[in-house]
Amino acid sequence: MIKLNETHDPALVSWVPSANQANCEFPIQNLPFASFTVTGSDELYRGGVAIGNQIVDLNALSRTGLLDGAAQAACEAASQSTLNDFMRMGREASAALRLQLSRLLRKGTYAEPVVAECLVPQETAQYQTPCQIGDYTDFYTSVFHATNVGKQFRPDNPLLPNYKWIPIGYHGRSSSIDVSGQTFHRPYGQLKAPDSDTPCLGPSQRLDLELEMGIFIGAENTFGKAISIDSAEQHVFGLCLFNDWSARDIQAWEYQPLGPFLAKNFASTVSPWVITMEALAPFRTSFERSQDDPQPLPYLSSESNNQHGGVDINIDVLILTEKMRQEGLPPQRISSSNFKHSYWTVAQMVAHHTVNGCNLRAGDLFGSGTQSGPNPEEAGSLLELTAGGKQPLKLDNGESRTFLEDGDTIILRGNCQREGAVSIGFGEVSGTVLPAHPAQ
């Protein structure tokens, strides 16, 4: 059961004025976590919680004596230079800290003067990945994305037979994952033109974005021990935005028979703020399979997963080209999708990943796979938005794009809205393509 509690009360107001403004992404009902420091300082990275345009410095807060019990223990763990130990403590620990934080940030609390001393303006902060990411697994949970991509190879039979039985996933690379603001040089790779007998080495000409949700693991399972579908979300710390950059031309030549490799591992970008599963509780959606689709095997099925396995998260993709930057234009939205369209839920991903006994560790990251929606304009990649590069996307300033060009910045933004709940946001994740290095 998804339980709402006092932290979700839409009537809550914070003594931090910016948290109460319309369209604020980080109202008191959100309280996401990040790992931050102050730009230009020599302070260590530590955990922080967003409130309005401020950050509660958890290291500072842990020394005020305002917290007690599990919340104090959680806050001390979250004061470290990565959130791994905090995440490993599990949902009860983060919920305890979240509850006491909610109380300390409410208008009228006696604690305001002391907590106010713990605030750091977000505009002075810089972030790192919230934790040391151990293993990164990328799923493929959008049936619309799988169908769109499959159509380019198999027009009559786009979905493979296993798709509606297995939450398809594969392992990715964690070393090249960085936080929002990541820049990377256009990757070199082996490219093989359809009309050529031999490949050549060159910079990718079909560089793409992938709109994904990132899912951070918290509590660990023991090696050899599967996680049941109904306890799966107890192992999930929270969600972030995730851009899994992809080089389609490198991918096309390399991926048989063992899957994508260099086409994906040159860079991936996460948003700094991790939205906890607690904060997402008001935005859960039902998830029953249609009669036309196979019912999931028992280890992937439960009443609870049917009732509220999904999460209603709007995600936008925006582009800011070099020319737009020079012209002083704002980023332009090129797609808009929603995580509720995912064919497989977060709980199903966790249950499937561990059914063979595979052990998940705190700080492991899942990518949801590209979250394309049912309509063409909801596609989560340029590969889909431009029909494989055949239909260029027109931008408002007269430019057009098939794939990404040097200097392009891609921004993902996410938010949750529901009647009767206070809207919350994910902040954003941005990343920029730099020109390829000179010939290697």
Next chain:
Amino acid sequence: MIKLNETHDPALVSWVPSANQANCEFPIQNLPFASFTVTGSDELYRGGVAIGNQIVDLNALSRTGLLDGAAQAACEAASQSTLNDFMRMGREASAALRLQLSRLLRKGTYAEPVVAECLVPQETAQYQTPCQIGDYTDFYTSVFHATNVGKQFRPDNPLLPNYKWIPIGYHGRSSSIDVSGQTFHRPYGQLKAPDSDTPCLGPSQRLDLELEMGIFIGAENTFGKAISIDSAEQHVFGLCLFNDWSARDIQAWEYQPLGPFLAKNFASTVSPWVITMEALAPFRTSFERSQDDPQPLPYLSSESNNQHGGVDINIDVLILTEKMRQEGLPPQRISSSNFKHSYWTVAQMVAHHTVNGCNLRAGDLFGSGTQSGPNPEEAGSLLELTAGGKQPLKLDNGESRTFLEDGDTIILRGNCQREGAVSIGFGEVSGTVLPAHPAQ
């Protein structure tokens, strides 16, 4: 150029008597590294170097004052609870430590009484993985394995068109990698019989081993910066034995289109001892492509790689079944191969992995992929040795095997031999299959 130096001198003799015995795997010319502690003690894990049947405790050695300069710094780094920091220091650091260790362990040295105080008998030691493995990448470098497996799917055209151009690789999972002695329960997974319309969840019935070499990364490259073929080996700390257990039935149903996932990530086992590239110098082999094969692209080709890119390492696979254990029989060898047959070299794997700017970190592990040799009895998996389960393997005690049964222990052993050089060994990696958990 592969340079031999005084540490490779076949005339060297150690004051540790067991190091000088015939067939000793760890003579003074080897000096491999592991992370160990004393069984039953509360001592921390630390680095050690094998000599005969003893271990030089590097934490103890670092406090003797016997080392100086780069060797002392390397020894201090190797005294930590994982070897990551030591590996990150690069080949010069490990070479400096290796040289001074070689001198301290030679017969007649003044240092014998002090170094003798640093020895721990191997029979009292227990090991962990040598380092914290960040990312694990599995390659597919045996053309014989790729052909054998491909034949089962495409009899007329077993090798895919990219095979002889790209050192094919894919990302694997590091969390479930453990050191020799690993046991694991037979994994559950989705299985789909060819004559069934729907999959079911059950324990794998086609559980297999994979004979591989493990390759540990040392010095790191900067994010975005490719490693050239000629500097590639400067980023390699050393090699170990590696068994990448695989569930063929899970793999067959899940692997399209993104590659193996749960079929591989339930367990993988490394040997405790890492043989440095320095120790392997006398066993390098030439590596030119035949005229029939495409010449590698320039970023994968160099004079040095042609001349001595390969490594001549014999690897045996042995099985010890539950019945053999009860009968008091020794393990039986079921296959024997050699890493020199690999179609791609270690340097080519490193150069390819980073050509897109992907950053490697100290402690990252590459698997070589299953190292099958040119002859059928040199296959590195049961899938090949039994023709996909169709031709059971007869064991000397009357048992037979298609795939692994509960209680089976698989052992890999490796060694290098060459006229004029002292033979060195890799020790062994063993792992045991436990029965599946009761129905989940």
